[in-house]
Amino acid sequence: MSGSIFQKYARDFMLAGGLFVLILLILMLQGSAYTSRMLVEAACYAIIALGLTIQWGYAGLFNIGIMGFIAAGSFMFMFVSFPVNERFWNSAGPGMLVEPIVTLLIGVALIVAVRKLRMIPGWLRTPLTVIIFATTYLLVTAGIDPAAKVIESEAGFIGGFGLPVFVGWAAAGIIAGLIAWFAGRICLGLRSDYLAIATLGIAQIIKTFLKNADWLTNGTLTVSPLPWPVPKPIDGNFTEARSIYLALTAAFVIIIYMLLERAYHAPWGRMMRAIRDNEEAASSMGKDVNKRRLEIFVLGCILMGLGGAMLITFTGLFDPSGFIDLNHTFLIWVMVILGGTGNNRGAILGAILVYIIWVMSEPLALSLFDLVRVYGLDWFGWQAPGDLDSRALQMRVFVIGLTITLVLRFAPEGMLPERIRQD
């Protein structure tokens, strides 16, 4: 037999213990308000990292558009749960939006009909789809533009629907999953690099849309304060409110973890691993590889949308320009590959550790560069450029890149390697 549970999971315990000590240290140095904020954000990142680790670790899917799914989920949460904007509903805006929305629905229905109806001969389908698509596109944009102008001038932006936070979070997951479904349908049958390119593009387009559709998202003016699922801090007593929020996010992490573990050991998970490890063999056994991949891609993206929504709920601010590839895509990749690809505990612990280092590295980089500035002037008479602070932060970009290449090269299994069970 393999000995006690402590021996079997020695690495897990050591890592968790080390993290615990690190957190205690930060708690002593930085105080509870700071630490609780850091931990909540780390927990949200852990959910996103779980989403990525099932895509990459279980199915080998290469998603570098995580930022887009986070942004989409965040927007959807804002849209559903932000308080109702009375000025919008009293303006001409809603009436003006009816027409483009109806046009859009008709267009979508027509396209679906063209693709599905047997009456229509095959050769006619593509040209018909193109014509309907183009007409719908032109009509919808022509309808939206004046409505957008009216809304922006009279009401600022549409606002939300004021629904409970949990409804908003669910909507966040759903929209991310829907986008993933469309993207996955197109790209999953192709080589993995294509999915990378496609997700990269989707992320950029989602961000561009959110930044520019002021009537819908308030654009660069940002939306705040977003509602919380738990009581907000009162009179500057951050620790208590943040601790409750932390308990909530931690519960989410644990539940998601347990569900994923169950799925991993269920026949579904075994099939996933079979596909990842030997695609040809799996498909020759009659397993529908692309369908399984689509399932896991959608599931992962749902988690990303959810985690993103929980993250911006906590910060209370929806800012479309705040979504950046570095923080919301590559940082998560580092968490997953450093934590241990395909290992759910690795993703969670990796997320917490990497996030702590990430947060801590900002003041560190700044003070380091401050030293460079001071000594550069003292010793060499070097006049530092004025934008040294913003350059200092670029150091972190470099370090993230370096970490990715080093981990891939020297520790490809990460801190907690996937346990291959003979089940």
Added chain:
Amino acid sequence: MSELQPIIQLTDIHAGYGGMNILNGVEFSLNPGQIGVIVGPNGAGKSTTLKAMFGMLHCSQGSIIFDGQDITNKPPETLAELGMAFVPQENNVFQTLSVQENLEMGAYTRRDDYSHLIEQVYEIFPALREKRNQDAGELSGGQRQMVAIGRALMIEPKFILLDEPTAGLSPLFMSEVFDRIIAVNKTGVTVAMVEQNAKQALGFAHKGYVLAGGRNRFTDTGAALLADPDVAKSFLGG
């Protein structure tokens, strides 16, 4: 001992993929200028024997001597320099390169003027001369085999290994390819080939090897094997 030293000699070769042995003590030898044909049922280790000779998989036991040198587990690049050329069964031409360019690639390792060799290949395979500027991917199966063999001839090999050169060809093209192989052999090149069409191939083989289960079952001249009723019954389809 015959006067001639064998140009290639495999002794007790054990080899396989990923720890699973396919060859369990294969013996093979040819004198210079001979044609050796390896036949046998599927999974007998025919192609594997060729690949072992050309250093494409690891031999766990046994030795391979080529032209007086021990070449056991030497990489293909080294063997090409020594004068061995290999024609794989599939994907054996550069499809997007013209016939002429395929031949030029065959001579990649040469730094001398090789235009006379291209001319020689066209003499052996006249059909290729007309198609010299056509992409190899556009040729018929038989012509592709000729391009593949021609490409291998560009290093002026002493010894050429052909893995099922007639696989998937119609009988007409098959005879054509066999004729060309004999023509190549007439120029002094030793030939080892794996062949499914055992009867025809053994008809012109100087030596024939029947493999089964990764071991030699029968070894004799081609004609003798064809005449052997045991061989005929078990391996040549009656």
Added chain:
Amino acid sequence: MNELVFFINKALISGLVIGSVYALGAIGVTLIFGILRFAHFAHADLMTVGAFVSYVLMALMAAAGFSAPVPLAFLAMFPAMVITALLAIWLDKTFYKPFRDRGSNPVIIVMASLGVTLMLQGLVRLFGGTRARSMYIGENKDIYRIPFPGAKRDLILTEPQLLLIIFTIIAVITLAVFLSRSRLGKAMRAVSDNPDLAQITGINTKHVVWTTWVIGGTLAAAAGTMLSLDVVLKPDLSFGLLLPIFAAVIVGGIGQPYGAIAGGMLIGFSETFAVFNWAVLLRPFRDSFPDWFELPTKIAFVPTEYKLAVPFFILILVLIYRPTGIFKGKVM
């Protein structure tokens, strides 16, 4: 006629210029894709690095009191191309080759190239700062005005645009000759076509890999420099280029250099046509429209801020209907 000139200036020339930049980048990416079998995500950053090297050399030349009939940065571009090519070979040796030797899944190498992207981005901004810079120090950007018969407006072509177009034409012809005539060029095509056979044949893969990086690096440096000459040198130049370049590669067919050129031009023209205000072209016919039809002041397929969606949309269409690309690239 004025409208036609406007169209040529704003749509045709801009399309040709940006298309050339995409094509130069896409040639490198498609060759790397074909020969090393991975999507090189750091390619756009090679462009930025190349442009920065040109900038530094240009500044040095300007400080030394150099002057020339062409922009100094254009002269500096040629040594910068050499430096970028060497950098590309070094990057391959340090960051990609170890994975190839280990037989890693190509996706791991793609990931490593993302790591390299971030490192290059970080370094460029660390040393070059985040602000935009002009590639001209003490020089003026020459602008050629070519009178157009029957129009009040002139055709406008800037010096860097002209240089870019000429450079692209020369580069494409040189590349075509290289690939179809030279021993090494044919070997590149052979490795791209069938790597296993190339190995059996004794083609020296190492030289082929180096050549690939040299071509990719030099063209990337040239494209980055000339784009910066035309517009301005920005450290975040690269990220916006990545998607159109990859779209160009896939549209053209992976591993097909001519496809990459066609794809680059297609994407470039589609982008400019999509954001072009077509109302301008209709204006001369204003009087012949029926009364109920009022010509809008702006008819564009896509608002300028969504330009990025154009290559993406084309990419998706190609992936759905013809995943091998127009020129039948590899199905991978």
